[in-house]
Amino acid sequence: MNKLKFFTSKIITKLLTGGIKLNRVVYRHDNIQQLSPDKIEYKSFSEFDYLQYPRKLNLGCGFDIRSGYLNVDFQDFHNPDLVADIKKLDMLPSDFYEEVVAQDCLEHFPRCDTEPALAEWSRLLKSGGILKLRVPDLVGLLELFLMESKQSVEDQKLLVQCMYGTQAYNGDWHLTGFTQILLEHYLQEAGFNQIQLERKDHWLFDVVCKKK
Numbered sequence: 001m002n003k004l005k006f007f008t009s010k011i012i013t014k015l016l017t018g019g020i021k022l023n024r025v026v027y028r029h030d031n032i033q034q035l036s037p038d039k040i041e042y043k044s045f046s047e048f049d050y051l052q053y054p055r056k057l058n059l060g061c062g063f064d065i066r067s068g069y070l071n072v073d074f075q076d077f078h079n080p081d082l083v084a085d086i087k088k089l090d091m092l093p094s095d096f097y098e099e100v101v102a103q104d105c106l107e108h109f110p111r112c113d114t115e116p117a118l119a120e121w122s123r124l125l126k127s128g129g130i131l132k133l134r135v136p137d138l139v140g141l142l143e144l145f146l147m148e149s150k151q152s153v154e155d156q157k158l159l160v161q162c163m164y165g166t167q168a169y170n171g172d173w174h175l176t177g178f179t180q181i182l183l184e185h186y187l188q189e190a191g192f193n194q195i196q197l198e199r200k201d202h203w204l205f206d207v208v209c210k211k212k
Contacts, residue, residue: 048082050092054069056069056070057092057100059100059121060102061073061080063078075169086105087120089124094124096125099125099129100124100131102132103132103133105117106118107176107178108171108173109175110176111175118187118190121190122190122192128210130208131192131210132208133205134205135207136162136177136203136204137180137203137204138177138178139179139180140199140202141159141162143202144159144203145159178205180205183207192210192212193210194209195207195208196209
């Protein structure tokens, strides 16, 4: 992880001293470990060639780098294919992608960003495209707090972490949560239907839906 941070720092320094200003660095995750900082490929957003990647997106990928997807995250040390804000992906085309996966993402945005983020992901998907989400289920989480089997200090600490995030690094904080009523409403407003929700581990919603 520290090596990746060092690489990115060196790239940004090189770009700035050369008079080139970029907001993000783009690189391929499969070869960065073998490259020196001076040889890492970097591009501006305008130069990013989305056609070189699959028509499936893994947004907010973290360390879950998936084969067959364009992996996107705003943290460079996760080593994604594209470092970008997944709420605003202007460098990617509309009505183009077959699938968007966004697991454990929405809860990390301020509540007011929920609807804009879903609208952006809807923009990216072609008609009939699939959106797969995983988000916290507030009702399920609160039920866990009350369970007789979850009354130890360690269990309660873990549940608080589930509610508010690990807070281990910038961005890993939970800023909102969801109920079934709210989640279905937000998805319908963003242009999705055939919404299927399943509860996972009693405190998460796994969601699959289609763009109209």
